[in-house]
Amino acid sequence: MRSSQPPSSSTLVQEITGKPGNLIGKMIVPASGSITVRIVGDMLQATTKGSLEKRESWTRIQNIDCAEIVESPIWQLLAIGIPLLLAGLPSVQYSSFGGLLLLAGIGCIAAFFLVKRRYLAIYSSRNTIPVFIQKPSKAYHQFAMTVMAIARQLNAQPAPMMPNEQVSGRTATAFVK
Incomplete structure (x- = not known):
């Protein structure tokens, strides 16, 4: 059963920090x-600071479609590990360099299965905000739940009523002529 109540004030997380991510195709790297992503009124403000640039974006929380926390392996480790393993296998008998390649390949493949990347991605129709998790993910989970609760609350409110403007018969006939 879904609760329409917002999270209790003890679990409200208003701001998170982490490493930024870039969306390349459909992959987040x-x-x-x-x-830093923070809730400011009914907006989500994302401030990214790099070595040479600073970027700020604001997204209406009402436009947020989804928030997800993803834990995935680092595929580059597998892409490096397999060729190293294959290069080291035939030459392990002839040189110690082949053994080194073999060990490096095994190490990369083992790291592929053991090391995971975790990130929070917040999606709207025009913007994706990826934040790579650097701390325990509880605060990120609470932040995502807070954002989604606010979005649900904003989307549940009825739209403001526009005053009905009635066209008089006299004006309507003027346009018909």
Whole structure:
């Protein structure tokens, strides 16, 4: 059963920080610098600071479609590990360099299964805000739940009523002529 109540005030997280990410195609990859995402009224403000640039964006919380926390392996480790393993296998008998390649390949493949990247991604129709998690993910989870609760609350409010303007018969006939 879903609760329409917003999270209790003890679990409200208004701001998170982490490493920024870039959206390349449909894949999110880490970027250098830091990102701070905070709730400011009915907006989500994301401030990204890199070595040479600072970028700020504001997204209406009402436009947020989804927030997800993803934990995935680092695929580059597998892409490096397999060729190293294959290069080291035939030459391990003839040189110690082949053994070194073999060990490096095994190490990369083992790291692929053991090391995971975690990030929070907040999606709207025109913007994706990825934040790579650097701390325990509880605060990020609470932040995502807070943002989604505010979005649900804002989207549940009825739209402001526009005053009905009635066209008099006299004006309507003027346009018909």
